[in-house]
Amino acid sequence: MNQPDRIDDAFACLRKTDAPIDDLHSARVWSDIDARLRERRSRSWWVRFAIPLAASGSLCLCLATWLVSRHLGRPSGALVAVPSPKASLRAQATGLAHPDSISVIAPYLVSGPAPSQLLDGRHSHLEIPLGGLLRATVADQARITLLGPAELTVLSADREAIVLSLHHGVLLCDYQHRGGRSLRVRSPGAETVVVGTLFSVEATGAGTTVAVARGTVDVVAHGRTLQVGEGRRLLPTDEVPQALAGVAAERLAEHEAAVPPPQGEAGVLSVVAETKGGPIWLAGRLLGTPPLAVRLSSGPTTLVVGGRGVLDSAIGNSRVRRIETLILPGKTAVALVGGSRPSRPGDAPMPGLGGTSPHSRQSSPLAAAEVPSQEALPSDAPSPATPERDGAEETAAMAYQRAEAAMKKGDNALARRTLRTLVARFPDGEFASPARYEIARMAFATGDWQSAQREIEELRKTPLASVLAEPVQYLGCRVEMASGHRARALACLADFRASFPGSPHDAEVLALLASFRFDETCASALPLLDEYLRRYPQGAFAKDAERRRQHCPP
Amino acid sequence: MTTNMAVTSQPVAHEGDLRLVEATLAGDERKFAEIYRRHVAWVYARLTRLVGPVVERDDLLQEIFVDLHRALPRFRGEARLSTFLHRIVINVGCEFLAGIRRRPVAVLSPVQLDELIDPTASPESRAAARQKLARAFALLATLKPKKRIAFTLVVLEGMSLDEAANVVGASAEAMKQRVLHARAELEAKMARQLRKDAP
Numbered sequence: 001m002n003q004p005d006r007i008d009d010a011f012a013c014l015r016k017t018d019a020p021i022d023d024l025h026s027a028r029v030w031s032d033i034d035a036r037l038r039e040r041r042s043r044s045w046w047v048r049f050a051i052p053l054a055a056s057g058s059l060c061l062c063l064a065t066w067l068v069s070r071h072l073g074r075p076s077g078a079l080v081a082v083p084s085p086k087a088s089l090r091a092q093a094t095g096l097a098h099p100d101s102i103s104v105i106a107p108y109l110v111s112g113p114a115p116s117q118l119l120d121g122r123h124s125h126l127e128i129p130l131g132g133l134l135r136a137t138v139a140d141q142a143r144i145t146l147l148g149p150a151e152l153t154v155l156s157a158d159r160e161a162i163v164l165s166l167h168h169g170v171l172l173c174d175y176q177h178r179g180g181r182s183l184r185v186r187s188p189g190a191e192t193v194v195v196g197t198l199f200s201v202e203a204t205g206a207g208t209t210v211a212v213a214r215g216t217v218d219v220v221a222h223g224r225t226l227q228v229g230e231g232r233r234l235l236p237t238d239e240v241p242q243a244l245a246g247v248a249a250e251r252l253a254e255h256e257a258a259v260p261p262p263q264g265e266a267g268v269l270s271v272v273a274e275t276k277g278g279p280i281w282l283a284g285r286l287l288g289t290p291p292l293a294v295r296l297s298s299g300p301t302t303l304v305v306g307g308r309g310v311l312d313s314a315i316g317n318s319r320v321r322r323i324e325t326l327i328l329p330g331k332t333a334v335a336l337v338g339g340s341r342p343s344r345p346g347d348a349p350m351p352g353l354g355g356t357s358p359h360s361r362q363s364s365p366l367a368a369a370e371v372p373s374q375e376a377l378p379s380d381a382p383s384p385a386t387p388e389r390d391g392a393e394e395t396a397a398m399a400y401q402r403a404e405a406a407m408k409k410g411d412n413a414l415a416r417r418t419l420r421t422l423v424a425r426f427p428d429g430e431f432a433s434p435a436r437y438e439i440a441r442m443a444f445a446t447g448d449w450q451s452a453q454r455e456i457e458e459l460r461k462t463p464l465a466s467v468l469a470e471p472v473q474y475l476g477c478r479v480e481m482a483s484g485h486r487a488r489a490l491a492c493l494a495d496f497r498a499s500f501p502g503s504p505h506d507a508e509v510l511a512l513l514a515s516f517r518f519d520e521t522c523a524s525a526l527p528l529l530d531e532y533l534r535r536y537p538q539g540a541f542a543k544d545a546e547r548r549r550q551h552c553p554p
Numbered sequence: 555m556t557t558n559m560a561v562t563s564q565p566v567a568h569e570g571d572l573r574l575v576e577a578t579l580a581g582d583e584r585k586f587a588e589i590y591r592r593h594v595a596w597v598y599a600r601l602t603r604l605v606g607p608v609v610e611r612d613d614l615l616q617e618i619f620v621d622l623h624r625a626l627p628r629f630r631g632e633a634r635l636s637t638f639l640h641r642i643v644i645n646v647g648c649e650f651l652a653g654i655r656r657r658p659v660a661v662l663s664p665v666q667l668d669e670l671i672d673p674t675a676s677p678e679s680r681a682a683a684r685q686k687l688a689r690a691f692a693l694l695a696t697l698k699p700k701k702r703i704a705f706t707l708v709v710l711e712g713m714s715l716d717e718a719a720n721v722v723g724a725s726a727e728a729m730k731q732r733v734l735h736a737r738a739e740l741e742a743k744m745a746r747q748l749r750k751d752a753p
Contacts, residue, residue: 007709007737007740007741010686010690010693010744011690011709011710013686014687014690014691014710015710015711015712017602017670017671017687018599019598019599019602019603019607019670020595021594025612026591026594026595026598028612029612029615029616030587032612033590033616033619033620033623034587037583263609264610264612264613297609457677463673495681498664499664
């Protein structure tokens with residue numbers, strides 16, 4: 001192939017694409033543009049000039065006060081204005097920070113008993129109560145999770161290093177090394193020096209435990225420096241680092257998979273639990289367990305609320321709901337989840353979005369919100385026999401619950417029948433896809449590859465919630481393997497790893513890929529075996545991987 | 555629920571644009587909303603092709619129309635409004651691309667890429683299209699902004715050198731050189747990749 005052909009071929013896909021913009025998306029962007037244009041129009045001369053002048057004046061005054069106090073050797077109590085290019089003029093005039101600029105922790109998610117007020121502004125000291133969880137960015141270079149009870153203080157933050165002090169509690173951190181700045185975490189009996197990595201520090205009365213999932217950290221303890229590498233953990237009593245496993249590894253994996261900080265303008269979403277619910281997922285990333293409040297990039301978003309089993313992807317045994325909402329910049333939206341559902345059309349609707357809560361200090365109505373529930377289900381759908389319900393028309397949720405109950409009892413035939421009826425009656429409902437997945441899973445378990453394949457094909461035709469996409473693709477790969485389609489299974493597994501890098505099935509998929517490749521050539525299997533041993537040294541396939549690796553010449 | 559807008563992703567006709575601009579400048583801000591509605595679809599499509607399906611696109615889209623509003627007094631109707639707007643798209647896109655070159659490259663997620671793929675296609679063809687798009691955007695990300703823009707306009711959007719030069723505000727010869735350099739760089743990178751992938 002000559003040069004133009006090769007380039008034309010590589011970019012032909014781009015020539016054909018046309019990114020569509022739907023009307024809701026377009027309207028949302030317009031509302032932001034309109035707000036900016038209104039702001040421009042409403043700015044009179046004194047807003048343009050007087051406030052910046054006043055801000056500059058107060059900045060000079062504060063700087064002078066601070067310099068004088070430093071000169072006199074007194075502790076500095078002065079505050080200086082730190083203008084942000086994104087902040088409005090009013091915010092610039094009033095936004096005050098400590099002169100040492102150590103207020104570098106910007107929380108974006110709090111859950112449990114951690115107060116939602118922490119989401120306001122930046123902090124240099126945080127205390128999280130027992131059972132609380134906080135996620136934050138530190139100087140825009142680190143993403144941290146604090147598990148309560150915990151106390152964290154910023155000791156200093158300059159161009160060379162950010163120094164944190166973890167008095168007690170668990171700190172999980174993903175640090176991106178930029179501009180030669182390192183991160184140091186001081187904790188009882190140890191100091192952890194980080195260059196760029198995913199690691200955790202747990203400070204307890206017994207000392208400090210450091211665990212590293214990616215990269216390397218230096219731990220200075222008892223007058224000596226120990227290096228803790230990837231997949232290792234150092235307990236207070238350890239002389240040398242041990243393999244990372246158990247809760248520490250799970251926490252780090254969960255931290256990595258958690259929802260990222262917002263980019264650009266953000267609003268606050270509060271999720272209030274009426275009853276204890278399962279974890280909440282947002283665009284495939286774990287948000288947490290309610291009650292929680294989170295700063296999210298403004299725009300429409302879908303929360304997937306799962307019950308039991310969602311974390312291990314056994315979605316078929318969970319009740320899954322979707323709440324679509326629109327996050328507006330600087331506003332608070334409230335979603336109430338986990339409550340009981342109305343039993344039939346006409347009952348009181350699910351308490352939904354747009355209400356007020358203790359979190360909604362800036363409370364405002366939502367521009368658009370939708371809670372799919374039974375009311376939205378087709379009223380003209382056929383009504384099969386539902387012996388469990390006395391007269392009332394069975395909803396999709398009820399049918400799904402009935403199937404779940406049958407599965408629990410081990411009556412898979414009844415569960416399958418109920419799920420098939422559900423899919424036939426509510427083909428476009430929110431329970432149709434989970435039901436199809438469950439049918440496919442049961443078919444796979446009984447060795448009926450064709451039925452499983454058929455259901456998976458049907459699932460792939462519909463846009464899936466991200467929480468369902470991963471198990472569907474994984475099951476699809478297993479069906480391909482079981483039915484002997486080796487090439488398709490290999491492609492499926494490779495695609496799965498590319499699409500879901502943080503999947504809980506990654507270890508298993510990697511092991512399968514390595515085994516397949518090992519059957520072909522050692523050379524193609526070796527990198528996969530190495531990766532498996534590096535990432536999952538305690539995994540179920542580790543011994544086998546080591547044995548196979550020894551069979552391969554270097 | 556969302557429905558697709560019944561608008562085209564091609565620049566809309568000139569007729570009426572001048573009238574809308576005049577009305578906006580006379581103080582009727584509703585007419586600017588009309589301008590937005592007429593042009594947003596093709597601006598979004600061009601912007602996506604230019605910078606990729608990045609998460610910052612909405613911010614850039616805002617920036618483009620706020621810049622257009624600010625620049626309307628300079629629009630005298632000698633060129634089409636779409637050409638005028640296209641220049642703004644290029645400027646905003648160029649500034650963004652220059653900015654992201656200074657930051658680590660974010661990998662496009664499958665969800666971002668799916669937006670550009672026919673949803674009715676089979677899962678196999680969707681997976682293949684996703685891979686091709688990811689590779690194409692990764693290759694484009696290696697080019698400097700000016701070369702990337704020239705390549706996008708001329709090779710991907712099929713504009714003539716003169717048209718592209720007019721939009722970018724450069725000479726046709728400069729555009730030609732940028733496209734040639736971009737092609738050469740991409741070819742070298744693709745050849746390197748092929749060698750690397752070879753068993």
